[in-house]
Amino acid sequence: MKSMKEYFDSAEKKYMFVSKKVPVVMEKGKGSYLWDVDGNKYLDFIAGWAVTLLGHSHPAITKALITQGKRLINASPAFYNRPQVEFTELLLAKTCMDRVFFVSTGAEANEGAVKLARKYGALHKNGAYEVITAKDSFHGRTLAMMAATGKDHWKKLFEPVMQGFVHVPYNDIDAVRNAITDKTIAVMIEPVQGEAGVIPASKEYVEGLRKLCDEKGLLLIFDEVQTGYCRTGSLFAYEQYGIEPDIMSLAKGIGGGFPLGALLAKEKFCVFEAGDQGGTYTGQPLAMAVGIAILNEIIKKDLCGHVREMGDYLMGRLKELETKRLVKNVRGKGLLVAFDTVKKQGADVVSEAMKKGLLLNSPRPVSIRLMPPLTIKKKEIDEMIRIVESVL
Numbered sequence: 001m002k003s004m005k006e007y008f009d010s011a012e013k014k015y016m017f018v019s020k021k022v023p024v025v026m027e028k029g030k031g032s033y034l035w036d037v038d039g040n041k042y043l044d045f046i047a048g049w050a051v052t053l054l055g056h057s058h059p060a061i062t063k064a065l066i067t068q069g070k071r072l073i074n075a076s077p078a079f080y081n082r083p084q085v086e087f088t089e090l091l092l093a094k095t096c097m098d099r100v101f102f103v104s105t106g107a108e109a110n111e112g113a114v115k116l117a118r119k120y121g122a123l124h125k126n127g128a129y130e131v132i133t134a135k136d137s138f139h140g141r142t143l144a145m146m147a148a149t150g151k152d153h154w155k156k157l158f159e160p161v162m163q164g165f166v167h168v169p170y171n172d173i174d175a176v177r178n179a180i181t182d183k184t185i186a187v188m189i190e191p192v193q194g195e196a197g198v199i200p201a202s203k204e205y206v207e208g209l210r211k212l213c214d215e216k217g218l219l220l221i222f223d224e225v226q227t228g229y230c231r232t233g234s235l236f237a238y239e240q241y242g243i244e245p246d247i248m249s250l251a252k253g254i255g256g257g258f259p260l261g262a263l264l265a266k267e268k269f270c271v272f273e274a275g276d277q278g279g280t281y282t283g284q285p286l287a288m289a290v291g292i293a294i295l296n297e298i299i300k301k302d303l304c305g306h307v308r309e310m311g312d313y314l315m316g317r318l319k320e321l322e323t324k325r326l327v328k329n330v331r332g333k334g335l336l337v338a339f340d341t342v343k344k345q346g347a348d349v350v351s352e353a354m355k356k357g358l359l360l361n362s363p364r365p366v367s368i369r370l371m372p373p374l375t376i377k378k379k380e381i382d383e384m385i386r387i388v389e390s391v392l
């Protein structure tokens with residue numbers, strides 16, 4: 001066994017650099033906790049970036065992997081397989097959508113959404129192809145999704161940047177209306193902007209988008225990669241707005257830590273022809289078995305109800321810190337919550353909290369985002385508050 005420093009130094013030399021990492025190498029997880037290779041324990045309020053919704057190494061997921069692994073690990077995308085058909089039926093019954101295509105990541109699901117919209121534009125809207133997205137949005141890291149994403153400093157990366165995306169301010173319906181041209185085919189938003197620092201869309205904005213898209217014959221695409229699967233207190237965030245999108249992308253929670261994503265659409269917009277879309281791992285049996293296990297668990301345990309209860313409790317505890325003027329701008333929905341720091345930089349809060357055994361994320365210089373496992377308990381929220389308070 002190597003020491004943590006040896007593991008870390010080895011990775012730093014050999015693993016391709018993409019971002020600066022904290023010098024910790026993780027070894028195992030259980031429930032809301034992770035342990036590093038030296039045996040240090042961490043309360044996990046990152047959850048793999050809003051991914052491990054049932055907590056780490058949940059027995060339902062482990063069992064699904066072992067059972068399916070013994071039966072069939074991979075058939076071929078040329079055939080359907082049994083868990084794929086079963087998961088398709090189970091998932092669609094819970095959404096407003098008519099068809100699904102399974103992928104492995106959120107970026108891939110969003111790519112599929114944009115391809116579907118462009119294909120619809122080519123067939124039914126005089127070749128319209130432009131997609132309006134929001135400033136500060138995040139849709140993934142493929143070349144097209146980097147172009148779709150509304151980060152200013154990505155606009156010059158990896159040129160030539162893919163054409164066909166227009167960015168307008170979030171929560172501003174007039175900005176969307178003014179950006180529509182003959183070339184526009186769709187509007188794509190996150191119902192709660194995650195990477196931007198947890199900014200929920202207002203009800204008027206989403207209702208306005210639905211109305212505008214209907215008037216102009218545009219597709220409304222919801223990127224629910226982060227908000228889907230009870231994260232905001234309902235199975236999908238769109239339910240809280242009383243509207244239905246035309247296309248929806250899912251990832252993160254749908255696989256609970258196993259690589260799985262989904263592109264879902266209403267029948268009218270399912271216009272792919274043979275060869276337009278595909279992938280070696282679409283409907284991969286292990287992923288499908290995990291998907292079934294997670295969705296059944298969510299339903300059986302009423303996880304969305306638990307999220308609403310814990311979300312209210314978490315908000316209440318953060319408001320106490322706000323009253324003490326330790327934090328400000330507490331915001332969010334369900335268990336996707338953020339606050340701004342008053343005196344310290346977010347990065348300093350993250351590193352000091354880590355030394356005290358708490359994992360936090362700082363998506364913006366003074367913002368801390370909380371996205372714990374959805375199975376989080378009150379006493380774990382109290383433990384997090386205690387550490388945050390001591391750090392602040």
Ligand code: PLP
Pocket residue numbers: 049104105106107108110138139140141190194195223224225226251252
């Ligand atoms: N869309 C949203 C809203 C996200 O938050 C993310 C990832 O954080 C993505 C898309 C990209 O997902 P992935 O990293 O699985 O490609």
